[in-house]
Amino acid sequence: MPLNRRTFIGAVVATSGVISTPMLRAQGRPRVVVIGGGAGGATAARYIAKDSDGAIDVTLVEPSRAYYTCFFSNLYIGGFREMNSLGHSYGTLAAEYGINVVHDWAVAVDRDAKTVTLASGGVLPYDRLIVSPGIDFVDGAVKGWDVSAQNVMPHAYKAGSQTELLKAQILAMPEGGTFAMVAPPNPYRCPPGPYERVSMVAHLLKQVNPTAKIIVADPKANFSKQGLFEEGWAANYAGMIERVGPEFGGGNVEVDPVAMTISIDGDVNRIDVCNVIPAMKAGRIAQIAGITEGNWAPVNAHDMSSKMDSNIHVLGDAAAQGDMPKSGYAANSQAKVCANAVRGALTGSTVFPARFANTCWSLIDTDNGVKVGATYEATPEKIATVNGFISEIGESAELRAATYRESIGWYEGITVDIFG
Amino acid sequence: MVFQRLTAFALIGLTTATQVGAEAGGDPTRGEALFRQCSGCHQIGEGAENRIGPQLNHIFDRAAGAVEGFRYSNGLSRAAAVGLAWNYDTLDAFIENPRTLVSNTRMSFRGMPDQQDRDDLVAYLRVFSDSPMNIPEAAPTARAVDHAVAPEVLAVVGDPAYGEYLSGECTSCHQKSGASDGIPSITNWRAEDFVIAMHAYKDGVRAHPVMQMMAGRLSTEEIAALAAYFERIDQKV
Numbered sequence: 219m220p221l222n223r224r225t226f227i228g229a230v231v232a233t234s235g236v237i238s239t240p241m242l243r244a245q246g247r248p249r250v251v252v253i254g255g256g257a258g259g260a261t262a263a264r265y266i267a268k269d270s271d272g273a274i275d276v277t278l279v280e281p282s283r284a285y286y287t288c289f290f291s292n293l294y295i296g297g298f299r300e301m302n303s304l305g306h307s308y309g310t311l312a313a314e315y316g317i318n319v320v321h322d323w324a325v326a327v328d329r330d331a332k333t334v335t336l337a338s339g340g341v342l343p344y345d346r347l348i349v350s351p352g353i354d355f356v357d358g359a360v361k362g363w364d365v366s367a368q369n370v371m372p373h374a375y376k377a378g379s380q381t382e383l384l385k386a387q388i389l390a391m392p393e394g395g396t397f398a399m400v401a402p403p404n405p406y407r408c409p410p411g412p413y414e415r416v417s418m419v420a421h422l423l424k425q426v427n428p429t430a431k432i433i434v435a436d437p438k439a440n441f442s443k444q445g446l447f448e449e450g451w452a453a454n455y456a457g458m459i460e461r462v463g464p465e466f467g468g469g470n471v472e473v474d475p476v477a478m479t480i481s482i483d484g485d486v487n488r489i490d491v492c493n494v495i496p497a498m499k500a501g502r503i504a505q506i507a508g509i510t511e512g513n514w515a516p517v518n519a520h521d522m523s524s525k526m527d528s529n530i531h532v533l534g535d536a537a538a539q540g541d542m543p544k545s546g547y548a549a550n551s552q553a554k555v556c557a558n559a560v561r562g563a564l565t566g567s568t569v570f571p572a573r574f575a576n577t578c579w580s581l582i583d584t585d586n587g588v589k590v591g592a593t594y595e596a597t598p599e600k601i602a603t604v605n606g607f608i609s610e611i612g613e614s615a616e617l618r619a620a621t622y623r624e625s626i627g628w629y630e631g632i633t634v635d636i637f638g
Numbered sequence: 639m640v641f642q643r644l645t646a647f648a649l650i651g652l653t654t655a656t657q658v659g660a661e662a663g664g665d666p667t668r669g670e671a672l673f674r675q676c677s678g679c680h681q682i683g684e685g686a687e688n689r690i691g692p693q694l695n696h697i698f699d700r701a702a703g704a705v706e707g708f709r710y711s712n713g714l715s716r717a718a719a720v721g722l723a724w725n726y727d728t729l730d731a732f733i734e735n736p737r738t739l740v741s742n743t744r745m746s747f748r749g750m751p752d753q754q755d756r757d758d759l760v761a762y763l764r765v766f767s768d769s770p771m772n773i774p775e776a777a778p779t780a781r782a783v784d785h786a787v788a789p790e791v792l793a794v795v796g797d798p799a800y801g802e803y804l805s806g807e808c809t810s811c812h813q814k815s816g817a818s819d820g821i822p823s824i825t826n827w828r829a830e831d832f833v834i835a836m837h838a839y840k841d842g843v844r845a846h847p848v849m850q851m852m853a854g855r856l857s858t859e860e861i862a863a864l865a866a867y868f869e870r871i872d873q874k875v
C-alpha cells in the first residue's frame with residue numbers, strides 16, 4: 219500500500235506531539251463499533267473506514283438488511299416516489315469499505331469492559347463506540363395509543379412497512395372520509411415532516427377522494443416553515459385541511475383504535491385513518507447504555523462525544539446537541555465531524571475544527587418545493603447556529619420547481635454520502 | 639410591428655441614455671465602440687438575431703436565459719432557474735468576468751477589467767431596453783462593488799487534505815462522481831473557477847441561498863483548500 223499523503227501528515231503530527239499519543243494497539247487495529255446503520259451511523263462508519271485506509275477496524279450493527287429512508291417517504295405517500303427507490307442496502311459499505319456489517323440488535327453496552335452485546339449473544343469489544351439509533355416513542359404520550367396499536371393507527375415515522383400501511387389506509391378511505399393526524403410536541407425527528415406529510419396526503423386525496431378532509435391535532439403553537447405550508451395549503455388544497463392548535467385543545471388528545479375515534483379537547487370525532495406521531499425520545503439502546511438525561515443523550519459539540527462517557531459518541535436524532543434540528547442531513551453532518559475526531563483519537567490523524575450544516579427540503583405540491591437551512595459551529599455549551607435562510611412566501615413557480623429538482627439531487631447525493 | 643418599434647425605441651433610448659449615461663458615469667457612444675468585443679457573438683438593435691450568443695435587445699428587462707429560440711448552457715439555465723436576472727449589478731459582474739456568475743457558461747469572454755469600460759458598455763446595452771432596473775442614476779454612490787477576485791486571493795495555494803475534510807460539507811448534496819441531476823457537479827473543476835464561483839456566492843453576487851450560506855463562512859484559505867481538493871479529486875490515492 220502506498221504511503222499516502224494523509225498517513226504521512228498523521229505521522230508527522232503524532233511524532234511532533236501536537237496531538238496526544240495515538241492509541242495504537244500493539245496487538246491489532248483500534249476498533250470502532252457503530253450501533254445503527256441510518257443517516258448518522260452509516261455515514262460515520264463509511265468515513266472512518268474510508269479515511270483511515272484500513273487502519274481502523276469498523277463494525278456496523280444494524281438489524282435491517284435494507285434501510286428505507288424516512289426522507290422522501292412522504293413523497294411516496296404523495297405518489298412522487300416508489301417505495302423501492304427509498305431502499306438502500308449495506309452491500310457497498312461491506313464490499314468497498316471493508317466494514318463488518320452485522321445484522322443484529324445491540325441489546326446491552328458494558329461501558330467499563332467497553333463491549334456491546336448483541337441479541338444473538340455475541341459480544342463486540344470497542345475502543346470507541348458510536349451510537350446512532352434514531353428515535354423511539356415516549357410511552358403513554360398519546361392517550362389510548364401504544365406501539366401495539368401501530369398496525370391500526372400507524373405512526374409511519376420509521377419508514378418502510380409503516381409508510382406503506384398508512385398509504386394503503388388512505389387509498390381505502392370512504393368517499394368524503396376523514397384523515398386525522400396527531401402531531402408530536404418538540405423536539406422530534408424532522409420538524410417539517412408532519413406538515414410535508416399533510417401536504418402529500420392532501421395531494422393524494424385531491425386526486426382520488428377530493429371531498430375527503432384532513433384534521434391535524436397539534437400541541438405546538440407554531441411549526442417549521444408554517445407560513446410556507448399555510449400559503450401552499452390555501453393555494454392548492456383550499457377547504458381540505460383543518461389544523462387544531464393548542465389554543466383550541468390540539469394538545470389534549472385521546473384516540474381509540476377499536477372505535478376509530480379521536481377526541482380533541484373532549485370533542486369526539488369518528489375518523490377513517492389516524493396517523494399518530496407520538497412524542498419521541500432517543501432510541502432505546504441509548505438509555506440502556508446509560509448515556510441519556512431525560513429523553514435524549516447529551517453530547518459535546520466539538521466531537522459529538524457523550525457527556526457521560528468520552529469513549530462513546532452519539533449522533534443524529536438521539537443526541538441532545540443544541541440548535542440543529544433532528545434531520546438526516548444533520549445526522550450526516552454530525553457523523554463527519556465525529557468520524558474525523560474518532561480517527562484522530564485512534565490513529566493520530568489531524569483533527570480539523572467541527573463545522574455543521576443542515577438544509578431541509580419539503581414538497582408542498584407538484585413542482586412546489588421549499589427549503590430551510592442553517593450552518594452551525596461547536597461552542598463549549600452546544601452546537602450553535604451561525605447563519606441560515608428560508609424560502610420566501612410568494613416565490614415564482616420556476617424557483618419552486620428548481621427547488622424541487624434540487625431536492626431530488628440532494629437525495630441522490632446524500633444517500634451516496636451515507637451508503638457509498 | 640416589431641422592427642419599427644425597436645427602431646423608434648432605440649432612437650428615443652439613445653437620446654435619453656446619453657443624458658442619463660453622462661450622469662451615471664456611463665457613455666453609450668464609447669460603449670458602442672466597446673461592443674465590438676461582443677459583436678463576434680452577439681447582435682443588438684434593429685433586427686438583432688441569435689448567433690453564437692443570444693441577441694441582447696431588452697436585456698435589462700428580463701431574467702437570464704430567457705431569449706426565445708436560444709439554447710443556453712446548462713450552467714446558465716441553472717443560474718436562471720434559481721433567480722439570476724439581468725440588472726446593473728449582475729451585468730457588471732458578468733461582463734467583468736462571466737465565470738463569476740456562471741461557471742460553465744459557453745460565453746468564452748476573458749472579461750472587461752476596467753470599471754469605466756463596463757459602465758460605458760452597460761450604458762450602451764441599456765439603450766436597447768425598456769425599463770432598465772437599478773442603474774445608478776446618481777453615481778458614484780451607487781457604484782457596484784468590485785467583483786473580481788483579487789490576484790492575491792487567487793494565488794493562495796490550498797491544502798487538499800484540509801479540502802478533503804471540508805468537502806464533507808459539499809458531499810451532503812454534490813456527488814463526487816460528477817452526477818449533476820438537480821444539483822450541479824463540482825468535481826474536477828479548475829481551481830480558479832471554483833475560487834471565483836465561491837467568492838461570488840460569498841459576496842452575494844451569485845443567487846442561491848444554500849450556496850451563499852455555505853460559502854459565507856468559508857475563509858479564503860478554506861475556499862482554496864476545497865478548490866485544490868476538487869480539482870484533483872480522482873487523482874487521489
Ligand SMILES: Cc1cc2nc3c(=O)[nH]c(=O)nc-3n(C[C@H](O)[C@H](O)[C@H](O)COP(=O)(O)OP(=O)(O)OC[C@H]3O[C@@H](n4cnc5c(N)ncnc54)[C@H](O)[C@@H]3O)c2cc1C
Pocket residue numbers: 253254255256257258259279280281282285287288289290291292322323324325350351352353374375376407408411412415501502503533534535536544545546547548549577578579
Ligand atoms: C416523514 C419523515 C420525513 C423526513 N424527511 C427528511 C428530510 O427531508 N430531510 C432530512 O434531512 N431528514 C428527514 N427526516 C429525518 C431523518 O429521517 C432522521 O432525522 C434521520 O434518519 C436520523 O438519523 P439517525 O442516524 O439518527 O437515525 P436513523 O436514520 O433512524 O437510523 C437509526 C438506525 O438504528 C437502528 N437501530 C436502532 N436501535 C438499534 C439497536 N439497538 N441495535 C442496532 N441498530 C439499531 C435502526 O434500525 C435504524 O436503522 C424525515 C423523517 C421522517 C419521519
